[in-house]
Amino acid sequence: MTPSPGALLEIRNLTVEFRGSRGPVVANDRISLSIRPGETLGIVGESGSGKSVFCRALLRLLPSPPATQRADAILFEGRDLMQLRDAEMRRVRGQSIAMIFQNPMSCLNPVWPIGDQVSESLRVHKGIGQREARKAAVELLRRVGIPSPQTRVDEFPFQWSGGMMQRAVIAMAMAGNPKLMLADEPTTALDVTIQDQILSLLLELQRETGMALVLVSHDMGVIAETCDRVAVMYAGRIVELAETKAIFEAPAHPYTQALLRSIPRIEGREARLASIPGQPPDLARLGAGCAFAERCDRATAECRARSIPLEPVGRDHRAACIHADRVAPAMAGAT
Numbered sequence: 436m437t438p439s440p441g442a443l444l445e446i447r448n449l450t451v452e453f454r455g456s457r458g459p460v461v462a463n464d465r466i467s468l469s470i471r472p473g474e475t476l477g478i479v480g481e482s483g484s485g486k487s488v489f490c491r492a493l494l495r496l497l498p499s500p501p502a503t504q505r506a507d508a509i510l511f512e513g514r515d516l517m518q519l520r521d522a523e524m525r526r527v528r529g530q531s532i533a534m535i536f537q538n539p540m541s542c543l544n545p546v547w548p549i550g551d552q553v554s555e556s557l558r559v560h561k562g563i564g565q566r567e568a569r570k571a572a573v574e575l576l577r578r579v580g581i582p583s584p585q586t587r588v589d590e591f592p593f594q595w596s597g598g599m600m601q602r603a604v605i606a607m608a609m610a611g612n613p614k615l616m617l618a619d620e621p622t623t624a625l626d627v628t629i630q631d632q633i634l635s636l637l638l639e640l641q642r643e644t645g646m647a648l649v650l651v652s653h654d655m656g657v658i659a660e661t662c663d664r665v666a667v668m669y670a671g672r673i674v675e676l677a678e679t680k681a682i683f684e685a686p687a688h689p690y691t692q693a694l695l696r697s698i699p700r701i702e703g704r705e706a707r708l709a710s711i712p713g714q715p716p717d718l719a720r721l722g723a724g725c726a727f728a729e730r731c732d733r734a735t736a737e738c739r740a741r742s743i744p745l746e747p748v749g750r751d752h753r754a755a756c757i758h759a760d761r762v763a764p765a766m767a768g769a770t
């Protein structure tokens with residue numbers, strides 16, 4: 436299968452279902468997306484919209500059962516990850532694509548010194564010996580901002596703060612020099628004061644290495660400051676995809692517009708959070724049409740009757756809405 440020119444990772448029609456007692460839950464529904472080398476792509480959407488499932492599916496990390504995933508292809512540098520054997524997929528994880536999660540504690544072994552855990556990642560990914568790996572681990576920990584790493588490598592996770600643990604997890608993720616880093620809410624579990632530091636570290640590592648970064652975040656402010664492009668997810672689908680500036684200055688999909696209206700604004704001394712009217716849909720009970728229709732003041736009978744594809748509404752700007760605001764003459768871009 437021929438990959439699109441310029442794509443590092445190209446996802447074609449990825450669908451993920453979970454088998455549940457009330458029938459299948461479609462957590463990702465026909466997602467198609469290309470990630471470009473070196474770019475920062477933000478993924479936003481309400482809780483339960485399928486952001487984490489999407490990242491895990493790319494690395495085939497979802498347990499099956501209950502999950503089943505299918506895709507026409509997930510092409511990474513021209514290779515279809517869907518077709519790889521488990522052993523080959525393990526090499527892709529970490530060496531080509533790495534992932535970091537919300538809670539660093541879930542990634543670290545509590546009874547193993549942190550330095551050994553970082554060394555092990557280096558040994559696995561680089562095939563180097565123990566002594567060399569330990570030296571490299573100290574350097575890697577220094578690179579991610581751990582002070583006096585040579586004296587701290589033998590400490591255990593409980594001796595480190597949450598921010599330091601996340602730095603160690605980032606060090607482990609960087610051990611294989613990945614070309615793509617999937618960061619799933621990497622700062623949400625951390626103290627507000629260190630969230631910025633961890634984000635800055637990720638962006639600095641990205642600048643140094645040229646890796647692409649997929650950043651899942653609830654925080655539209657973070658997305659606005661850090662991302663080149665944004666994918667907005669709703670009920671398992673990408674409903675809008677565009678450059679960050681376009682998403683914030685000319686959002687086309689009514690859901691994106693509602694999401695932006697829900698950002699807290701400081702009015703006088705009060706931060707007001709306008710919530711989006713209505714409830715997110717039950718993924719086990721989705722109908723044929725647009726999942727946002729029930730909450731959308733533009734919805735018509737057609738919206739409820741058929742699936743609405745993601746279509747160009749402007750240059751490099753797509754939205755899955757027949758009533759989308761068209762921001763510029765529609766151009767077929769390779770977004």
Ligand SMILES: Nc1ncnc2c1ncn2[C@@H]1O[C@H](COP(=O)(O)OP(=O)(O)OP(=O)(O)O)[C@@H](O)[C@H]1O
Nearest residue numbers: 453460462481482483484485486487488489501718
């Ligand atoms: N292990 C599982 N078993 C069954 N269903 C699951 C499982 N994991 C996820 N789901 C379903 O997939 C949906 C999407 O979950 P996902 O974790 O991707 O959401 P999210 O957008 O990352 O939310 P959050 O922002 O809260 O992390 C969930 O609402 C749930 O219905």
